[in-house]
Each structure stands twice: as structure tokens, then as C-alpha cells.
Amino acid sequence: MGYSAPRGTVDILPGQSEKWIKLEQLLRTIAANYNVKEMRTPIFEHAELFNRAVGDTSDVVSKEMYTFQDKKGRYISLRPEGTSGIARAYVENKMYGLPEKLQKVYYMGPMFRYERPQNGRQRQFHQFGVEMLGVESPYVDVECMLMAVTVVEALGLQNVTLHINSLGDDASRDAYREALKDHFRDHLDELCGDCKARFEKNPLRILDCKVDAKHPAMKTAPKTIDYLSESAKNHFDKVCSLLDDLEIDYVIDTNLVRGLDYYSHTVFEIISDDPKLGAGATVGGGGRYNGLIEEIGGPATPGVGFAFGMERLLLALDNEEDEDEDGLDCYIMPLGEEAKDLAMQIIAMLRANGFTCEMDHVSRGLKGQFKSADRFNAHFSIILGEEEVKNEVVNIKCNHDKEQVVVPLENILAHIENHLSGGHEHE
């Protein structure tokens, strides 16, 4: 009998976590480049926040959310996405009152969705997301998209396309909603039960129904961009012309509506045909959400953002060779109990001086210990046999040039530093 990790979760083991750290560092560097600051919000929030922000007709909330009652009977949800928590914190901490009107933040961390686990789909997964709050401007939309493109380019993902669309403002969406209802009314009998409910509550969600995806009426459905109000159209035209000026390739994808309810105006997705991800994989997406902050009780505040699935970004890094992995500076090889005591002293001294070190803790012979030094890719092996202990010396072997010298205990540090800086004189 044993325990296994809950379905849809994975352990990130040593050997894999290095890749995560590399990805995280790259994302942090790009964020700094765009003057985007990190924000950390709780992993669980009141369920009501997500019902409100993401929308209770979305699949994410209605089917996939991990919601439970805590000991006081409060409904709590593990966050299925990052924007709602950021928006809540923005309002609660009155960030709208800060002197800098445009607040640009990023987050990264685990998200939870009760989905059927499959390749690239987990129940606990990670997202890197960016939110730019406080300014309604097509320039900010484009800055956001540019940052998303920078991320995939920095990762070297091939065959990436930016898909964009506009859902328009409230007036456009009202007009579009009516057009959609007119379109689907005659097909209602052929659609699934969920879609029948969506027809009344939120017809836009019919378009991302997984059950009815192949229904012919989906293909002939009206397009959002044909229902844009004049100001929404101007906004979208400006976004497109800015992307043109920056020579960023994009396609206008009139089917793109995104799965969460809070979007308005510009929506976008980054789709990759990189063989590492499989054809047509969505690496990430986002868009503008001008109604969200007001919806959750804050002052009317525009916003735009995106989120990437980090597992998918990692696949891009996966084929990169691991050769650049750092090895240890020193592997200490004590032979015998007395030598171990001395090895402990030496390893503490070397670590205190900034060297990465490991020692043998399983009392093996020389051969086994050399194998470990090899596996750890140690620059130096420091051998401590009975003779060495008696004479208060160690045997230091440089595993790069194979030079091996006997060094008095008090000269270990000097020898290693000297050797690393290129000097090779013997002590």
C-alpha cells in the first residue's frame, strides 16, 4: 500500500526543477524589461469572487472549480486563474489611487481546474500572467501583446502566431448577443443542455462549447467584429495599425472569443505549431477586461492582461541540451570514520567561502566515491584517507586537468582559489 499524487497533479523533481527556475528567471527578466512588478495573491479566494469575475456560465467556474466549505461554512475556491485575485487585491489595496495611473503587475504560480487530465492538461498547473490596469489605450493593449510575443521569442518557440479579435464594448456586445440569439434560435433543439441554458444567460459561451464544437451552426455564427460600435472599431483599428508599425505578425481570428466572461475589446491568443507542443497548441492568451474591476466592486477601471501556461512554455525549453548544467565545485571523499569528522570541517569551511560542495555520507570506498564526484560533475575531488588525516593534509584532484596534489589543511582554500584563477604552482 502506498500513496500516489492526486490525479492531474505532478511532482517536479530535482533534475526538472532546474528548468523551472530557468524559465522563471527568464520571465522575471522580461517583466523587469517591461517595468512590470510582481504581485502575489492567495492561492484560495472566496468562491463568489470567481463566480462574479470569471462568470458562472463559464466552464472554468461552472464545471472545473475546486470549491469547498471551510470550518466556518465559507465557500472557498482554489484559484482557477490569476486575474480575479489580482483584480480583487487591486481594489482592496486601493491601487487605483496610486499616483502612477497605469499599474503593471505579473504573477506566477499554481492554478487549479478540475479537468480531465491529458497531455498538456493538468488539475494543478502553473501560469505566468501579466495585468496592466488603469489605462484604456490601444497602446497598452499592444504593449501587453508585445510582451507576450517577447516571451515566446525568448524561448525560441517556432511557428508562433498571434491571433487577435475584438469583442467590442458593452454596446457592441449587446448588439452581438442579439445577433447570436437570432442565429442559434432555430438550432436550439440540436444543441446540448448547457448550450440551451447559455442561450438565455450568456449566448457568447455557446461558441466555446466543447460538446457542440462541430455543429454546422458554429461555423456560420455571426462574427463579433461585424457588430463593433464606432469607438470599439476605432480602438481595434488602432491596435492593428500599431502592430503593423511594429512589424508584429498577427492574424485576425474572428472565431476567437476566449473562455472567460470578463473580456471586452481586444482578445488574443498565441498559438504555436512547434512540433514540441503539437500542432495548433495555445500557449497563452488574454485580452482587455474593462468591466471587471467595477463588476467586483471597485471604481470603473480598464485593464488588459494575458496568461501563459508554464508547463507549455517548459516544453519549449525541454529539447534544449542540459549540458550547461552547473556541477559542484568540490566533492569531499573521506575514507574511514576519522576522516569523516575532518571532512565535515572542510566542507563547512568551503561552503562558508561560497563553494558548492557535497561529501560522501555512506562510507563507500574510493571507487564509489569517484563515481559520485563524476555524477555531480565536481570540479575538484578532495580525498581524505587515513594517511592524509595523520599528516594533516588532503589530496586535491582537479577533475578538469587531472592535476592531483597534496595540500596542507590550512592551504585548501588558497589552492582551490589559485587553481580556479589559472595559477598552478604547487603548495
Ligand code: AMP
Ligand atoms: P486560460 O486561463 O484558460 O486562458 O488559459 C491560459 C493558458 O493556461 C492556456 O493557454 C494553457 O497554456 C494553460 N492552461 C489552462 N488550463 C490548463 C490545464 N488544465 N493544464 C495545463 N495548462 C493549462
